Structure formats: C-alpha cells, structure tokens
Amino acid sequence: MPTEDRISDIWGERTPYARGGRWPTRVDSHLAPGVEETEVENWVQSASTLHSNGDAFDIAVRDGRIVGVRGRPDDRVNHGRLGPKDLFGWQAIQSGDRLTHPLLRRHGELVECSWDEAMEALVRRTRELLDEQGPSAVGFYTTGQLFLEEYYTLALVAHGGIRTNHVDGNTRLCTATAAEALKQSFGCDGQPGSYTDVDHADVIALFGHNVAETQTVLWMRILDRLAGDDPPAILCVDPRPTPVARAATVHLAPRPGTNVALMNALLHEVIARGDVDEQWVRAHTVGYDDLEKTVGRYSPDVVSTICDVPAADIRAAGRLVGEATALLSTVLQGFYQSHQATAAAVQVNNLHLLRGMIGRPGCGILQMNGQPTAENTRECGADGDMAGFRNWSNTDHVADLARVWNIEPAQIPHATPPTHAMQIMRYVEDGSIRLLWVSGTNPAVSMPELARMRSILSQERLFLVVQDIFLTETAQLADIVLPAAAWGEKTGAFTNVDRTVHLSEKAVEPPGQARPDLDIFVDFARRMDLRDKDGGPLVTWSTPEEAFDAWRECSRGRPCDYSGLSYDKLRGGSGVQWPCTEEAPDGTERLYDGGVFWASPEDCESYGRDLETGAPVEEQEYRALNPYGRAIIKAADYRPAHELPDEEHPLQLITGRTVYHFHTRTRTGRAPELQAAAPDVWVEVSIHDAAVHGLREGDLAEVRTRRGEVRARVRVCGIRPGVVFLPFHYGYWDTEAGWRPGEHGRAANELTLTDWDPASKQPIFKTAACSVRKVSDGDGTPSPAPHATAPPVPAGSTTGADR
Amino acid sequence: MKIGTVLRDLHHDEHELARTLLRVAEDHRADHEVYHLCRDLAEWSTRHVREIAAMAPAFGEQLDPAPDGSPTLVDAARRAISKRTGRSPDMELVMVRDLRDVYLRASSVLTDWEMIGQAAQAIVHEELLELATRCQSETKRQATWANAKIKESSTQALVV
The missing domain is CATH 2.20.25.90 (ADC-like domains)
Structure with missing residues (x-):
C-alpha cells in the first residue's frame, strides 16, 4: 500500500x-x-x-x-x-544536527572536547562530591528509551558502585502508576495480560487510554476484531472524543480528577448486580469486605454528580463489565497522570479480581506503559525499583542481589525506598544533590511546572551531565554533554507492554564520536575504578551480549525470568514473552494462571503503600494482611483534587499526546512527515466553552494557570465542556529562545502543577485549573491540530462556535 | 465517668494536631509532598474535631466543632520565609524536626483514641466505639506517614 x-x-x-x-x-x-x-x-x-x-x-x-x-x-x-x-x-x-562530540562548559559556553576530557571532568567531580558529602550528593535521572543492558549496567553502577539511592527515570512520568498498581494488587510488578487477549475478549474496557494514538498497532488489532464476526463491545473512559470514544459501545467522559469515584461506581454496580465470582474471590483474594463497604457509598446516582456523567451511562457501563464473559481492560495516562492515580488504577485490577477474570484467554489486564523500554527500567532497577523485582525492604532480597553483584548487602542503599524523580528534583532544588546525570530524557520540557524546573536545572551550584543524541533544552543547560548512539546504531534488547522481549541490532555506525549509552556507563565504572568485594571490577562486561547474559542471571528465579533467553534465541526469530525459562522455553503468555500470585510475604516485590498517604506498609502488617500470598483487593475513597477550578481559573487543563509525536519531539520533530502532520501546539476547547469565551477555530488563545501561560491556536471539538487539552510535545529547541519560552510559552508544562500521586509518585498532569482567553482572531485557517485524530466540529453543527 | 474529660483533651489535641500540620505545610511549601500531605491530613483531624464535638454532649461536655485556627501574622511571615529558604539543604533538617513534632502529636492523639475505644467497649457504647475505631485508624495513618517521611528524609538531611 x-x-x-x-x-x-x-x-x-x-x-x-x-x-x-x-x-x-x-x-x-x-x-x-x-x-x-x-x-x-x-x-x-x-x-x-x-x-x-x-x-x-x-x-x-x-x-x-x-x-x-x-x-x-x-x-x-x-x-x-x-x-x-x-x-x-x-x-x-x-538528521544533520546530531551531537557528534562531547561538550564541556567553559566560561559559560558549551565547547567541543575529547571523550577523555569529558569523562575525566565527570569522574573528578564525582570523586570530589563522594569525598565531601558521600553518595547522597549524586543523582541519576534516566529514561524509558535505553536498552535493557544499559539500564542494568546503570542500576549496578549507581546502586552498587556509587551507592546512591537517587536513581530514577522519566518513566516516573509515564509508567510508575502501572508498576505501583500491579504491586499493590498482586504483590509484584509484571503485566498479567497479553495482546492476544484482544483476540478472545467479548468486552474491551479502556480506562484513560487513547490506544488509537498511543499504540496504533494494538488499536488496529481491536479495529480488526470490530470489523469481524462476533465483535467485542468497547467501554471508553476519556474526557476527549478520541477515536476510541467514537468506536465505543459506552463512552463515559468524567470530570478530570474523579476517576476513583467512577471506578467505585462500576464496582458498586458489579456487586449490586450479583456479578461477583464469590468462590474465586474467597479462594484467591484478601480485602473484599472492605471494598464492598467502601463502594457501597458510590451508587451511580451519587457518582453521577461527582463525575458529571449520566447515572444511566454508569449503569450501562456496569452492565457491560458485569456481563462480560471475557473482559480485557487497559489503563493509561488518563488514570496514571490524573489525581488519585494508583487508587484508580487499582480499582481496575479489583474489577478483574471480583469477576475472577485474570490469567485466562481474553481475561487480561494491561496496565500500559508510554515508553518503548519502560518495562526494562522497572525490571533492571534503574527507576526507583530494585533489580529483578526484588523488595528493597526485604533483607533476604537485598542479600540475594548483593550475591549477584558480589558486594556486601550494606553497600546497596535500602534504608528507605529509592528516591523518586520528583524528590530527586527537590533535592537538586535544595542543593543536597549536587551532581545530576540525565540520560536520554529532557526534564526541561517534560517535567511539570517548567519555570521551577528551569530554575532548578540552571543553578550554578549544580553539576549537570546530559547524555543524549541531540542538544535538547536540558542539554543546553548542562556542564557536560555526552553524545550517545541512537537506536539503530547500537545493539540491545527491550521489552514491550505485554512482556515481549525483542532484540534490536546495530544497523549503522553512530555519527562522529557518539557512543552507545552502555559504553559510556561502562567507561565511567572503569574510570571510577568501581570494584566488587573481592577487588575485581564491579562491572564485569563490556559488550551488550555480555550485559544481557549478566542480567539473565540476575533475573533467574525472579518473576521477570529471562533465564531461557539469549541473543541467539531472539535473533532470527521474533519476540518472546518473559518469564522464559527451561520449563517455559517459548515464554509465558499470561501471568497468574489459576489465580496464583507472587504475593507471599517472602516473594512479593512490595508490601504496598497507603494509597492516600503513600507511607510504605510495614512487613508485619503485610504478613498479618496477606500471609498466604493472595491478590490484594484495596479499596479507596474518592477525594477531590488539590487544585479545583475557581472564578479566576474556571476550566480544567489536561495534557497529552498526539499520534505523530513522541515526548518532546527530539526525534519525531526531525522526521518530515511526522513534523508536517502536527507542526505546532494547539489547544482543544469544547463547543460550549468556545461560545462562552468567544473563541473560534484557528483563533490564537492564551491558556493560563497560576504557574504560567501558553499561546496556541484553537481547535473547537467535542471535548467535554469545562476541559481544555494541550499536547505536551512542544518545547523550544526549534525556536529562537532555544531552551526556554521567548515572549510566550509553548510547552504545556509551563502550566502544570508540582503535585504527585502519593503511592506511585507519578506527577499529576491532568487537573490544573486554568483560564482561556482570545488573543487575536484567526485568519480563517484551521489550527495545527491533526484532523485525523482531533477533528474540528463540522461547521453548522456548532451553535456556540459558529457565531 | 471520665470519658467526657478525655474527649475534651482529645478535642484539644486533635485541634492542635490539625494546626501543627497546617503550620508545617506552610513552613515547607517548597517541599511539595510535605505541603500537600500535611494539608490533606490536617483535614482528617479537623473532621475528627467536629465529630468529637458532636459526640461530647452525650458525655456532659460542650465542645466547639470548629475552634478558631486562623493563621496569625507570625504564620504569614513564616510562609514568606519558607519560600526563600526552600533553596537550602539545612531546611531538610528543620523539616525532619517538624515532622517529628507531627509524629509525636499524632502518637499522643492515637493513645487518646485507644483509651476512648477501650472505655466505649466497657460501657458498650456502639456509636462511640465506631467513632474511636475509625478515627484511631486514621490517626495511625497520620503517624505512619510522618514516621515514614522522617525515615526517608533522614537519609539525606542528616548526611549533607
């Protein structure tokens, strides 16, 4: 075609x-x-x-x-x-503007230097800080786009070598809630479902997941089911009129920040209708009584007023999930980046537990990721977890990891949970983290509240190291810039949402002196002379395949078991799902077959957290709650978001993606077809709000919150009244100002607030109170919003917008 | 019967806990977790105060459901300072000490609720027992959070 x-x-x-x-x-x-x-x-x-x-x-x-x-x-x-x-x-x-040389800041300017100069400067500063303050002075902020081998090496270097607790990635912004929700419900991370559940499901429920744009090929699979015999019914929960919403049997568009109330109402309906698989619940779960009591307070009528969704629609949705014979649920940022993220995502797990629908064909949960290799940083422990889904508060697990790494257990920081990204930035802000090494990500555009973020990252006292393929907004603030090889220029493995491991081989040489991220981490370990307890080198490998083999041993016997995988096995064949072992050489399609979980106090990755305060649950408490390792049904009450609309800021801002771009456009903005398809920021407003604020398609508008302002062309569309949408991809690298706004803001995160989910620590990008006003009339041309995914309302049907 | 007396003490202590949480929130606005969580948890105590006041007449006490807790001028000045001092690592130790105050106050309130709960069982007063059980569990979560945050922050605040 x-x-x-x-x-x-x-x-x-x-x-x-x-x-x-x-x-x-x-x-x-x-x-x-x-x-x-x-x-x-x-x-x-x-x-x-x-x-x-x-x-x-x-x-x-x-x-x-x-x-x-x-x-x-x-x-x-x-x-x-x-x-x-x-x-x-x-x-x-x-692209011609790839980074091809290391850069070092001299007299305020970034100038080219040799690898030796750059690495020596980095090692010198690291040693100074370790001598002066210790590991607490050093932080690592990585990405969801490196390869497995690189994450594992980074985790070892940072946790086992530098011994800092400050290791996380931008996966905190995208997949942290998926991981936390799985730990809360099943005791351990690990995606229960499989993409093949699409083939068998009779109901597919998508919770805050615009799969049509975020995972287009998965949506093709669903579309092909919809076009075939015996198609599934679709439930869509999303305030935007997404392609999924347009294909849905039932579409619920709740007020932002009310997901927990909505989920509680669905569970209320499932219980009230008698759709609970009581025998299964008794045999495989703990916590049901508490859930029944809690959701008893959330009838569709009550929740209808909280969420501003018709009670009849909530009942229809309850009927759909209650009558399903094979229910597949998927969850993404509409839940993860919203208020009460973990509590809401956990209720989706509860839905499956109540119905006993897990581990069988068509009965799947897909707590999605946003980034290609987010799963690997979770497994390898470069994201605030411990390698191999080990439990940081279980001394046996720490000792086992120390055995694999051949160091003393005390050398692995585990007195507290690994520091999450938002807290790392706080420590950078207060000056207690003094060296931050950012690899493959761009916090100067992707983090919330950018004015604050720029003021943190541009501090004189901070030694900022940025390892990337382009001179991003963040790289422009760095003291050292390390040019990395991109995908296609290096070899490594990575794992997708449904645990499928792929090998990606080197196809071409990296430009100039750019080096694979793995080589950079290994070089750092050598120059730092990091050693194990016998005096041998801490990092014993230098090639990707050696790193993969080392990871395979680290994962052996753990839920994410790669022991049956090798480069040879992945080469020539195609993706294999972990766990892949001697007993399951072709991989494992679904986890938790037969309702058996990794949740016993001895095995679990986490004892859980209080969903409202985020405080870790103590071991003794977990043992009392769940001695036999069943799935945990956790209830949660709805709480209003911290920032609610008021007179000055009467609307709610949500941010999100378009199908044509990825993150801060460092790559997709340099692919001509993708850039042309969505060249600039736009703002979506509802027909109602357009009428109230005098806005028409193509007008230039200002969106303002307490943190800042952004200017964007208006797309009047079928989004829920009261809600304003901005895509988050557009920063400043292709503008004159370079790394910050010129006269006016363009990045959605100028507007977002610094606040995060207590349990998963994922920032909240979807409940900021905002105002919108017209700056100037459009010239008749439509806004740069893509027509294929965010179509404008047809002229004539818009009583409000069509003045 | 001394239940009224203990309820009066508890009413005072819950109110003080709420005020302390709000003060710590304002003092550490630059630390977003402490700011948001302290405000959220203060609401729990404020609700407890209301519920204690509603229960008190049954035990011969008249207590104010919404005692004055408005911030003083000193509080406002603190708030202004907290924004500026957010850039110093020394603030972390101040924060840990403030959280210690929260933890101790919450622990003391927790003990009071335990006493009330025991007494409620002794006189078979279902409403009082329900109140004590529910509030006690929330107070425990307040204390657990403060304790967890102290543990987490101490690994940084005490070593920089």
Whole structure:
C-alpha cells in the first residue's frame, strides 16, 4: 500500500477476524523516496522505540545509511503492521544536527572536547562530591528509551558502585502508576495480560487510554476484531472524543480528577448486580469486605454528580463489565497522570479480581506503559525499583542481589525506598544533590511546572551531565554533554507492554564520536575504578551480549525470568514473552494462571503503600494482611483534587499526546512527515466553552494557570465542556529562545502543577485549573491540530462556535 | 465517668494536631509532598474535631466543632520565609524536626483514641466505639506517614 497515506490513514486497511481467530498478517513498510526494495543491501532486525507497543520490524540499510523499515510478519505483537511513527520516525537519527562530540562548559559556553576530557571532568567531580558529602550528593535521572543492558549496567553502577539511592527515570512520568498498581494488587510488578487477549475478549474496557494514538498497532488489532464476526463491545473512559470514544459501545467522559469515584461506581454496580465470582474471590483474594463497604457509598446516582456523567451511562457501563464473559481492560495516562492515580488504577485490577477474570484467554489486564523500554527500567532497577523485582525492604532480597553483584548487602542503599524523580528534583532544588546525570530524557520540557524546573536545572551550584543524541533544552543547560548512539546504531534488547522481549541490532555506525549509552556507563565504572568485594571490577562486561547474559542471571528465579533467553534465541526469530525459562522455553503468555500470585510475604516485590498517604506498609502488617500470598483487593475513597477550578481559573487543563509525536519531539520533530502532520501546539476547547469565551477555530488563545501561560491556536471539538487539552510535545529547541519560552510559552508544562500521586509518585498532569482567553482572531485557517485524530466540529453543527 | 474529660483533651489535641500540620505545610511549601500531605491530613483531624464535638454532649461536655485556627501574622511571615529558604539543604533538617513534632502529636492523639475505644467497649457504647475505631485508624495513618517521611528524609538531611 502507498505508505504516504499512513499519515492521514493512520491505521491502514482492515483485515477482519472473528473472536478466537488468528489476527491476519499485513506487512507494512516504507522506503525513502527513490529507493527500491531490490536496492536494500541489508535488513537488520529491530523493534519500535517511539512508543511502548513493541512493533517488530527490520531496518533497511543501503550504503551505510538507514533507508526504510519493514514489519516482521512472524512477530506475535504486530503480525507485520507498523504505525506512522514506526514508518517515518527512523529518519530523525540521520538528521544533520546530531551531537557528534562531547561538550564541556567553559566560561559559560558549551565547547567541543575529547571523550577523555569529558569523562575525566565527570569522574573528578564525582570523586570530589563522594569525598565531601558521600553518595547522597549524586543523582541519576534516566529514561524509558535505553536498552535493557544499559539500564542494568546503570542500576549496578549507581546502586552498587556509587551507592546512591537517587536513581530514577522519566518513566516516573509515564509508567510508575502501572508498576505501583500491579504491586499493590498482586504483590509484584509484571503485566498479567497479553495482546492476544484482544483476540478472545467479548468486552474491551479502556480506562484513560487513547490506544488509537498511543499504540496504533494494538488499536488496529481491536479495529480488526470490530470489523469481524462476533465483535467485542468497547467501554471508553476519556474526557476527549478520541477515536476510541467514537468506536465505543459506552463512552463515559468524567470530570478530570474523579476517576476513583467512577471506578467505585462500576464496582458498586458489579456487586449490586450479583456479578461477583464469590468462590474465586474467597479462594484467591484478601480485602473484599472492605471494598464492598467502601463502594457501597458510590451508587451511580451519587457518582453521577461527582463525575458529571449520566447515572444511566454508569449503569450501562456496569452492565457491560458485569456481563462480560471475557473482559480485557487497559489503563493509561488518563488514570496514571490524573489525581488519585494508583487508587484508580487499582480499582481496575479489583474489577478483574471480583469477576475472577485474570490469567485466562481474553481475561487480561494491561496496565500500559508510554515508553518503548519502560518495562526494562522497572525490571533492571534503574527507576526507583530494585533489580529483578526484588523488595528493597526485604533483607533476604537485598542479600540475594548483593550475591549477584558480589558486594556486601550494606553497600546497596535500602534504608528507605529509592528516591523518586520528583524528590530527586527537590533535592537538586535544595542543593543536597549536587551532581545530576540525565540520560536520554529532557526534564526541561517534560517535567511539570517548567519555570521551577528551569530554575532548578540552571543553578550554578549544580553539576549537570546530559547524555543524549541531540542538544535538547536540558542539554543546553548542562556542564557536560555526552553524545550517545541512537537506536539503530547500537545493539540491545527491550521489552514491550505485554512482556515481549525483542532484540534490536546495530544497523549503522553512530555519527562522529557518539557512543552507545552502555559504553559510556561502562567507561565511567572503569574510570571510577568501581570494584566488587573481592577487588575485581564491579562491572564485569563490556559488550551488550555480555550485559544481557549478566542480567539473565540476575533475573533467574525472579518473576521477570529471562533465564531461557539469549541473543541467539531472539535473533532470527521474533519476540518472546518473559518469564522464559527451561520449563517455559517459548515464554509465558499470561501471568497468574489459576489465580496464583507472587504475593507471599517472602516473594512479593512490595508490601504496598497507603494509597492516600503513600507511607510504605510495614512487613508485619503485610504478613498479618496477606500471609498466604493472595491478590490484594484495596479499596479507596474518592477525594477531590488539590487544585479545583475557581472564578479566576474556571476550566480544567489536561495534557497529552498526539499520534505523530513522541515526548518532546527530539526525534519525531526531525522526521518530515511526522513534523508536517502536527507542526505546532494547539489547544482543544469544547463547543460550549468556545461560545462562552468567544473563541473560534484557528483563533490564537492564551491558556493560563497560576504557574504560567501558553499561546496556541484553537481547535473547537467535542471535548467535554469545562476541559481544555494541550499536547505536551512542544518545547523550544526549534525556536529562537532555544531552551526556554521567548515572549510566550509553548510547552504545556509551563502550566502544570508540582503535585504527585502519593503511592506511585507519578506527577499529576491532568487537573490544573486554568483560564482561556482570545488573543487575536484567526485568519480563517484551521489550527495545527491533526484532523485525523482531533477533528474540528463540522461547521453548522456548532451553535456556540459558529457565531 | 471520665470519658467526657478525655474527649475534651482529645478535642484539644486533635485541634492542635490539625494546626501543627497546617503550620508545617506552610513552613515547607517548597517541599511539595510535605505541603500537600500535611494539608490533606490536617483535614482528617479537623473532621475528627467536629465529630468529637458532636459526640461530647452525650458525655456532659460542650465542645466547639470548629475552634478558631486562623493563621496569625507570625504564620504569614513564616510562609514568606519558607519560600526563600526552600533553596537550602539545612531546611531538610528543620523539616525532619517538624515532622517529628507531627509524629509525636499524632502518637499522643492515637493513645487518646485507644483509651476512648477501650472505655466505649466497657460501657458498650456502639456509636462511640465506631467513632474511636475509625478515627484511631486514621490517626495511625497520620503517624505512619510522618514516621515514614522522617525515615526517608533522614537519609539525606542528616548526611549533607
């Protein structure tokens, strides 16, 4: 098919299939203009790093350059299909403005230097701080886009070598609640479900998950089910009129910040209708009575006023999930980045526990990720967890990790939970973290409340190290910039949302002196002379495959068991789901088959946290609650968000993604088709609010919160009244100001507030109170909002906007 | 019967706990977790005060359901200072000490609720027992949070 269409025709042609059938294969590909398939010299195995779906494809190489991609037909994840970012995103790494030399700040300017100079400066400063203050002075802030081998090496270097507790990543902004919700309900991280549950489900419920844009290939699978015989019913919870909402059987658009109330009402209905699998609940869970008592207070009528959703719709949704014979639920940022994130995500788990629908075909939970390799940083412990889903508050687990690393247990910091990203930034702010090493992420645009973030990152007293492929907004503030090799220029493995592990091989050389992130971490460990307890080198590997093998041993016997995997096994074949062991050499499709969990006090990764205060549950308390390791049903009351609309800021701001971009556009903004599809920030307002504030399609508007202002062109659409949406991708690297706003803000995070979920510590991006006003009339051209995903309301049907 | 006397003490202590939480929130506005959590937890104590006042007449006491807790001029001045001092690592130790105050106050309130709970069982007073059980569990969560935050912060505040 002509792939050029895949910007407007995002999901491509339908290949319908019936319930229980096999999803047909459809191979998508794209080659640079003028390149024929016969001219491709080499096809190199890989998978997508621009979202979390894990689409497998081969990279086409000619004359040492990437010239295209082609989906892998045999892969379990995509059966050959690719989304727009897969098809076009690869061009970015061949962009002319890649970082090709290390940079060092001299007299206020970043100037080119050698690797030796850069690494020596980094090592010197690290040693000074370790001598002066100790490990508490050093923090690491990584990403959801490195490879498994790199995370594992970073976790070892930081936790075992530098011995700092301050290690986290931007996965805190995207997947932290998924991990925390799984730990809270099942005692341990690990995705229960599988993408193949789409093939078997009769009801698919998407909670704050605009899968059509965030995981396009998974949505293709759902669309193909919808087009086939015996299609599933769709429940969509989202305040925006997303493609999912348009395809939904029941669409609930709650007021932002009220997800817990809504979920409690659904559970209330399931219980009231008698849809609870009582025998299963008795055999496999603890905590039911408390839940029954709590959700008893949340009838559809009560919740209807909290969420501003018709009670009849809540009942219809309750009927849908209550009558499902095979329910698949997915959850993403509409829950994770909103108020009471973990409490809400846990209620989705509870829904499945009440119905006994877990571990069977079609009965899946997918607590999603946003980033391609977020799963690996959770497993490897570069994100505020301990490697191999070990429990930081279980001394046996710490001792076991120390055995693997050949160091003393006391050398692994575990007196308190690993410091989460928001707290790391707080320590940088108060000056107690004095060296921050940022790898592969851009907090100067992606963190909340950017004015604060810029003031933190630009402090004179902070030694900021940034390791990246482009000179991002954050890199422009750095003292040292380390040029990294990109995906396609290095080899490594990574794991998608449904535990599928893929190998991504090196296809081309990195530009200039750019080096793989793994090499940089290993080099740092050598130069720091980090050693194990016998005086040998702490990091015993230098190649990706050696690192993978070391991780395989670290994971052996743990829930995320890679012991049956190797590069050889992943090479040539396609994705394999962990746990993959001698007993399960082909991997494991679903976790918790038969209702058996990793939740015993001895095994669990976490004893849990108080959902409202975030305080860790003590071991003794957990033992009393859950001595036999059942799933834990945790109830939560709804609490109003901290920042509610008032007279001055009468609307609620939510931020989010578009299908064409990833994060802060460092890559997708450099892929011409993707950039052209969504070239600039826009703001979505409802028909009602457009009328109230005198706004028309294409007008220039100012969105303001207590933190700042952003200017954007208006898209009048079917979003819920009272809610304003801004995409979060647009920063300043391609503007004159470079790393900060010029006259007016463009980044959505100028407006967001510094506040986070108590349990998962994930920042809240979706409940800021805001105002909107018109700055100037548009010239008749529509706003830069993509038509395919956020269509404007048709002219004439808009009594309010069409003045 | 001394239940009224203990309720009076408890009413005073819960109110003081709420005031302390609000003061600590304002003093440490730069630390967003402490700021938000202290305010959230202060609401719990404020609610407890109301519920104690509603229960008190049954035990011969008239207690104010909403005693004056408005911030003074000194409080306002503290708040202004807290924003500026948010940039010093020394503030972390001040914060840990303030959280210690919260923890001790919450622990003392917890003991009072335990006493009330015991007495409620002794006289078989279901409403009082329900109140004591519910509030006691919330007070315990307040104390647990303060304790956990102290543990977490001490690994940084005491070593910089």
